[in-house]
Amino acid sequence: MNDASAPIRVLVAKPGLDGHDRGAKVIARALRDAGMDVIYTGLGLTPHMIVEAALQEDVDVVGLSILSGAHMTLLPRVTQALDAAGLADCVVVAGGIIPVDDAEILKTTHGVDAVFGPGTTTDEIITFIRSAVAAVRAGRA
Amino acid sequence: MSDGSARAQAIHAGDRRALAQALTLIERGGPAAKALRRSLVPRAQTRVIGITGAPGAGKSTLTTALALHIRTRGLTIGILAIDPSSPLSGGAILGDRIRMYDLAGDSGVFIRSMANRGRYGGIAGATADAIRALSAAGYDIIMLETVGAGQSDVAVADVADTVLLVESPGMGDEVQSIKAGLLEVADVIAVSKSDRQDANATLQQLRALVQMQHADSDAWTVPVCGVSAIANTGITALADAVLAHGEWLAMHPAGPRQRRRRIVALQRALEILLLESLSLSPVWQDALATLDQPNCDIEALAEQLLTNWRATPQPN
Numbered sequence: 482m483n484d485a486s487a488p489i490r491v492l493v494a495k496p497g498l499d500g501h502d503r504g505a506k507v508i509a510r511a512l513r514d515a516g517m518d519v520i521y522t523g524l525g526l527t528p529h530m531i532v533e534a535a536l537q538e539d540v541d542v543v544g545l546s547i548l549s550g551a552h553m554t555l556l557p558r559v560t561q562a563l564d565a566a567g568l569a570d571c572v573v574v575a576g577g578i579i580p581v582d583d584a585e586i587l588k589t590t591h592g593v594d595a596v597f598g599p600g601t602t603t604d605e606i607i608t609f610i611r612s613a614v615a616a617v618r619a620g621r622a
Numbered sequence: 623m624s625d626g627s628a629r630a631q632a633i634h635a636g637d638r639r640a641l642a643q644a645l646t647l648i649e650r651g652g653p654a655a656k657a658l659r660r661s662l663v664p665r666a667q668t669r670v671i672g673i674t675g676a677p678g679a680g681k682s683t684l685t686t687a688l689a690l691h692i693r694t695r696g697l698t699i700g701i702l703a704i705d706p707s708s709p710l711s712g713g714a715i716l717g718d719r720i721r722m723y724d725l726a727g728d729s730g731v732f733i734r735s736m737a738n739r740g741r742y743g744g745i746a747g748a749t750a751d752a753i754r755a756l757s758a759a760g761y762d763i764i765m766l767e768t769v770g771a772g773q774s775d776v777a778v779a780d781v782a783d784t785v786l787l788v789e790s791p792g793m794g795d796e797v798q799s800i801k802a803g804l805l806e807v808a809d810v811i812a813v814s815k816s817d818r819q820d821a822n823a824t825l826q827q828l829r830a831l832v833q834m835q836h837a838d839s840d841a842w843t844v845p846v847c848g849v850s851a852i853a854n855t856g857i858t859a860l861a862d863a864v865l866a867h868g869e870w871l872a873m874h875p876a877g878p879r880q881r882r883r884r885i886v887a888l889q890r891a892l893e894i895l896l897l898e899s900l901s902l903s904p905v906w907q908d909a910l911a912t913l914d915q916p917n918c919d920i921e922a923l924a925e926q927l928l929t930n931w932r933a934t935p936q937p938n
Contacts (some may be wrong), residue, residue: 487646487650490646509715510715512713513708513711513713513714513715514711514713515711516711517713518714518716518735518737519714520716520717520719520735521717522719522720523719523723525723526723530726530727533726534719534726534733536638536639536642537638537642537733537734538642538734538735539639539642539643539645539646566639567639568639
């Protein structure tokens with residue numbers, strides 16, 4: 482199995498104090514049904530724990546679900562820690578309740594590749610992940 | 623590929639990212655994985671503990687509790703947690719990390735989730751090589767948590783030094799236990815959820831059964847330990863039993879289990895080599911061409927393929 486055709490590995494995590502995991506579970510299931518390996522880590526993770534899991538699992542994508550309002554604090558910490566761990570080419574996607582203005586800042590200055598708000602279809606997310614990962618893998622080859 | 627040995631060097635030096643990437647390579651298979659496998663030097667003192675049992679028996683919870691305890695004895699731990707792939711999409715949800723929360727952030731623990739890719743037996747095809755990589759990286763104990771296993775999923779015994787079977791109370795009467803299968807390959811048995819009232823009966827039944835099985839005084843006597851994650855009891859005794867089995871093995875290196883493991887390893891190496899060289903042969907392409915014909919008899923085709931292959935001159 483070569484790099485391009487290997488299953489995409491995705492870490493789905495919920496950073497910080499946030500008990501709402503239905504969205505994350507729906508996404509995990511949809512990504513599995515799209516043929517991806519989804520590592521679901523559960524609730525209440527610190528940015529450090531998320532990055533350590535991403536490193537050990539050698540994932541292509543880190544998906545962060547956050548509905549607590551702490552996204553401007555926690556998401557930049559995750560992306561900074563990813564960079565520091567040498568995982569800068571990990572695709573980072575976020576979902577949950579994130580206002581449009583914040584989403585823009587996260588994407589332009591904090592290394593989040595995409596933010597998916599309520600109403601996004603799982604197909605949109607799958608399509609984005611597939612093309613982003615294909616671009617990273619093509620750049621590595 | 624020289625990349626294999628450079629990566630192996632980084633792994634031997636304890637580079638966790640190199641190890642993680644190597645595990646991905648191993649899962650994908652192919653020539654790069656093979657080159658890497660050859661460059662990796664596993665450590666002789668590594669002990670592999672296979673944790674198996676029915677779905678929901680408490681494997682992940684027990685693995686976590688046991689790992690936390692073994693860490694207090696100064697040993698480092700690599701965990702391979704295997705979950706099933708979806709037979710429909712090929713994808714997988716690997717959720718064992720949820721219950722391993724308390725191990726997150728410990729640099730003496732490396733956890734890797736693997737999908738079984740439809741393999742039977744409770745383990746993934748790349749498991750043996752993944753164990754090799756974790757051993758080369760220097761982890762003292764490797765805990766292999768299988769897919770929730772049925773009575774006949776005994777493949778874990780082919781790769782683990784010590785098989786820890788997790789049984790939950792009230793899972794069936796004695797007859798279930800007498801049946802051949804998982805129970806026969808168990809080296810240590812843990813009865814989980816032993817805070818429950820019906821756990822005592824299960825413990826007693828299993829202990830009686832184990833005594834029946836081991837009439838031979840030279841053989842290892844399988845300990846049956848009650849454990850409870852809720853009450854936090856029994857973990858020390860269980861860790862003692864598991865580690866004691868490792869010591870017992872070291873003193874009995876020529877036992878039937880070790881021999882069987884070496885045979886299986888040989889078979890596996892042969893399988894890989896044979897399939898690889900077969901797939902490079904023109905007879906393989908011929909077989910692929912006839913494969914899609916209606917009413918193709920796969921078994922006959924396989925036999926024909928082997929006959930044709932034997933007839934072709936082998937390159938050295």
